[in-house]
Amino acid sequence: MRFKFMLLLLVLLLSNTFYNLNAQTDSLFIKGIPRVIHYTKKDFQGSTQFWTVCQDEEGVLYFGNNDGALVFDGQIWHKVSLPNNSSIRSLKVSSRGIVYAGGFNELGVIKKDSFGKYFYESLLNLIPIEDRNFENIWQIHEAQGHMVFRSFKMLIAIANNTAKTLPANRSYTFSISFDNKLFVQDEEGIKSLDLRSLSFTHLFNQDQFNGEELITLIPGVALDEVLAITKQGSFYRINLNNRSTTLWQKLLTEKSNDLVTCAIRSSSGSIYIGTLRSKVISLDANGYRISTGATFSGLQDNTVHNLFESSEGNIWAVLNNGIDCIDVKSPVSLLFEDASIYDVLPYKNKIYIATNQGVFVSTPVSGKTVLTKERFVNLNSLRGQAWSLQKFEDQLLCSHDKGIFVISDKGVSKLPGVQGIWKIIPIKGETNQYLACSYHGLFLLSYDSKAGFKVVHKIEGFDESCRDILQSEAPGVFWVCHGYKGVFKIKIDAALKRIVGVEHFKDQNGLPSPFNINVTRWNDEIVFTTNAGIYTYDAAKNKFLLHHFLTSLFGKELNVRRLFQYSDKTWFAHDNEVGYFKTNEEKPELQKDLFLQLKGSFNPSMECIVPLNQKNILVGTTTGLYAFDLSYNASARNAKTMITSASFKEDQSENTSMLDIATTHVTKLPHKSNNIIFHFSTPAFQNKLNVQYSYWLEGADNKWSDWSEASFREYNLLSAGSYIFHVKSRSLLGEKGTEAIYRFEILPAWYQSSWAIAFYIIIGGATIFFTILLVKRRIRREKEKTLREEREKRRVLELEIERMKLAGEKEKILKDKEQLEEDVIYKSKELVNYTTLLVKKRELLIEMQDQLKELKDAVKNESSRQSVRELLKKINGNLQNEEHIKVFEANFERVHHDFFTKLKANFPDLTQKELQLCAFVRMNLTNKEIASILNLSVRGIETARYRLRKRLGMSHEEDMSAFLEKLHSTPDGFGEFAELSV
Structure with a gap:
């Protein structure tokens, strides 16, 4: 019973531990410092000292500075000057979208004409001449249907093109419009002004604020209160109902030489304070946790003249030297910079980063945490290239260029025996057994609860880089992708000592090429991403086949280098961009827009994408680590x-x-x-x-x-x-x-133009009409002439046809004659070929005769001998038949009739046998073939050729075949040899 209770308690403790770990990750929201965008004189080409800012309904920003107004439409800066070229100290956009501006003894509106040009229109004509020396307009408000301009000397209220002036007793030092009420401060205190009756109601004495000068009023923490902030940095809680004031806190110390210059409460509730020397101080919605840290240290000047929250949620700081935009609402923030990020891992309330400079660890984080580079520390013993961070057996392992390191609260320890490790993967089906994937093969890594991790040995038989590796469902089978060599399918023996099988796939078996292939698991499938689509492996066919869904989603033009699932999303690195799509949607869309600003800054095939939860994701690049808020709705x-x-x-x-x-x-x-x-x-x-x-x-x-x-x-x-x-x-x-x-x-x-086209039509019509008339008359004349010529041509044509008929008949006769001659020659050639076949048969008969003679001597039986003799007699009779010689001579003369004619003309004394021999030599027959045809011995043919040479007058060196060919090709016979023979 006790054992069961302890077991149940252990299960509950473990479940609670896992729940806490998951809850910690799910509730964790990491955010970096907001980006500060600097605008300098190089951008706006004007005075660098700014005083005020406002924004119209279209999002166009108006900045008041010493040159007048600078209007920024998001792309171009436009300059608007006042008639007296004074600076603009105040700007205000009314509820009707009109931009009001105030300068030195000048007030009016800034407008844009229909051509997109901004200009200033003065309202000074509405003010009595005697009240136009009001000096600088410091603030502009809208209240009770009036636009109110405040200078130290007077208040000017304008409504319905009518101006009312209200001079100060001594000086109006502050004013603000709040809940359609106008509050003004002078030497007596704070008063409210009824613009219809131009009467003041005294609210607070100056001593209620210890004589300090007000900077602004903002909504307070409670619903019925207002916070008054003074130039000296004091916060007063004001109750407008009972007109009481309470000093709540002091932002600046008594001895501080700093001053508050402006303050706003943002739409998120945060309070931003501009100062004379300390840039911007931020407070939370309750006014606590004052921060002067790295958040706003990037401002380009210490003195902030004014703060403004734009409609997009950005905080604009107009400075004594330039303008800064603090992008506090951006879903993208920078956590860590100046290093190339390869992996990120939250572990035990800290964030660990693997970079090209080593491993960095943050201070403890929890809940919603703002991280900056200053909160990260470089672990000295891990300096250099770190590739990955992984948690196994509740221990943190770092795969490093120098090997494997174990990171714990006690420090960092190195596992001996290995160098250059990409990452570590567990072996399915094996307890406490892991593979360390190195630059040159695989190492077996084991874990013992007492001894910890240990490198056992190198797995022999495979020395390729194993950065991209995935275990398949088959026991001991792993897929390894090499960036340049293609895909390897390896099998490790059961003892985990050596590789017992390697299959290497390049551009065969369906893969488009061996380059840039990565392997991953998606929806319980092993898929291979390539330069031309995504593939799966069909073991039965031993072939890689296109994954139609993923390939249709990503296309074949760009490589998908990273693909993994987290919760309901599939994250990917698509060439130079990262993003995600909803895994289970029938027709998902690639969501990449939020990450476009990081395009091209990733480590190829080692993109670092680490989701912390459904809303918060960390992305590592070659320039640093960024946090993304996925709850941001860009639309x-x-x-x-x-x-x-x-x-x-x-x-x-x-x-x-x-x-x-x-x-x-x-x-x-x-x-x-x-x-x-x-x-x-x-x-x-x-x-x-x-x-x-x-x-x-x-x-x-x-x-x-x-x-x-x-x-x-x-x-x-x-x-x-x-x-x-x-x-x-x-x-x-x-x-x-x-x-x-x-x-x-x-x-x-x-x-x-239209009238020109109409004129062209009229002229064209008239021209066509008269042309038709002329053409018709011309046609009649030509027709008569044509008829006469036609009759003459018909007569000539009939004669020509008759002549052509005669010529055609003659040509037909000649063609028939040529055809007959060609047929005779073709048939003669066929007979020659036939005669050649008879020669081959005679040779066969001679060979059979010789064999039968041998057989006759060998046969003992007299009847068999008699049969052999009869066969020999028949063969000999056939051999003695010279009918084929006559057929050959007749056909040869028909085929080569010119040859015999020229031969007899040049050598008339040649005998018939010598003419036969010349014909055979002319056909390039060998002595043996000639002897077979003439039924003579080869020696006899050689003697005959020798005699023929003499009759032809040939020297011993001359070739008889060439000699006879020359005779045949010479048009006028063979005169020079004929003379020799004579």
Whole structure:
């Protein structure tokens, strides 16, 4: 009973341990520092000292600085100057979307005309002349239907094109609009102002804030309170109902020489404080946990003049020297930089990173943690190239260029006996047995609860690199993929000592090539990713077959280098991009947009993708480690793609004509318009860097262009016609901008206009009419002439036909004659071939005669001898028959009649036998063949040839066959030899 209880307790403890581990990972949310985007004078080409910022409904940002206003549409900076060239100290966008600006003795609105050009329109004419010396406008508010401009000297309220001024007793030092109420601070304290009656209501005395100057009021922690923040860094809780104030906390020490310059509460509830010397200080929603760490240390200047939260959730800091955008809402943050990341592993409340510089470990993490590079420490004994981090037997193992290391709370220890290890894999079906995959083969690794891990021995018989390895279902069978050598299928013996079988696959058995093949397991299938699709292995056919689902999903153009499943998602590295798709969807879509900004920065075939849970994923690159928040919904925001300007040049003119981009009608352009340029932007994107555009000119282009970061498109030499320009956008966070269009028409030249075409039709019609008349008259004349000529031609033709008939008959006779001659020659050649076959038969008969003579002597029986004699007699009679010689001579003369004619003409004394011999020599027959035909001995033929040489007057060295061939080919006989013979 006790044993059962202890067993149950142990199971519960283990289950609780596993639950805690899973719960820790599931609840863990790692975030790095937000990216800080710097904008410098090189970007905006203006004064570097900024004072204020606002944003209109389209997402366009307006910055006030010493040069006036700088308007940023996400791509281009536009400068707007005031009439007196003063600086702009205040900006405000009203509820109607109007941008108000205030400078030194100047106030008005910033507008954009229909051509996309920003300009300033002064409202100074609404103010009485005697009140126009109000100096700098420091703040602008909207309250009670008025726009209120505050300077130290006075308040100016404008509504319905009417201005009211309210001078200060001494100085208005602060003002703010809150819940449609306007609060103003002067030397007496804080008051509320009724703009309809221009009457003040005193709320708080100055001593309630210890004489400190207010910077802003923000919503408090409680529902019925407001937080007042002073320049000296004090936080006061204000109850507007009972008008009480309580000092809550001091942000700056009494002796601090720093000052608070601005403060905002963001939409997430966090409080951001701008300072004179300490950049930006952040507080949580409750106002606690003040952080001045690395989060905002990257600002390019210490003095923050103002803070602003844009509609996308970015925090913009306008500085004494430049502008910074703090991308706090980005789903991407940087955890670790300046190293190439190969693996990441959360282990015992810490994050371990394997890099090209060694292994780094973080300080303890839990819940929602912000990690920065400063929170990581490099383990000294693991410096150098670390490849992977794995947890086995509740121990952390590091596969390193130097070997295998065990990492524990006590330190780092190295396992002796190995070098250059990629990773470690467990062996299925074996307890506490592992394979260490090295640069040159496999090592057996075993574990003992007392002794720990130990390298047992090298598994002999395979020395290839084993970085990419996967065990199959068959016992002891592993797949090993080599980046350059193809795929190996190896089998390890039961004793785990040596390789007993190796199959090597290159570009045979169905694989497209031996390069860039990786093996992985997906949906319980072993799949092989290649440069031309994804394959599975059919053992029965010993062939690699295309995996149709995965290949149709990814295509064959790009390599899928990494593929693994986590929860309901399949993660992948697709060439230079990473992403995921829902595993069980019937028609899944590749989700890559969120990760596009890391494109091209991964370690090929060693991409580091580590999901912590359903929402949080870590991605390692060659530049560092990034955290991604998958709960980010890029499509939640409606970003508008805008055509910010359009222009054209006419013919060769250097002057640029701007086009109306606000019109919805078709813009008509002159015929000689060329160099048409469109500029576009998407200012409402959260990620304003690396915005990409795709465009299509309907009427000229066949399809949308590839995505590009170019924010303009130029068209040259367009022909006359109607066009529609389309442009859409996306950011590298997956945000997508709406499509913008612009319609225009290039008018035809004057000679292509409607009236010109009508004139052409009239002239053409008249020309055709008179032409028809002339042609008809000409036709009548020509017809009469043709009839006369036709009669004459008919007579000539009849004579010609008669002549042609005669010529045809003659030609037919000649052709028949030639055909007959060809038939005679062809048949003669057939007879020659037949005679040659008879010669072969005579040789056979002679051979049979010789054999029968031998047989006659060998046969003892008289009757058999008599039979042999009769056979010999028949064969001899056949041999003595010279009928084939006559047939041969007759046919030879018919085939080579010119030869005998020339031979007899040049050598008339030749006998018939000598003529026969010349014919045989002419046919290149050997002495043996001639002897067989003539039934003579070879010696007799040689003697006859010798005599024939003398009769022909040939020297001993001359070839008789060549001599006779020359005789046959000489047109006029063989005169020179005829003279010799004479």
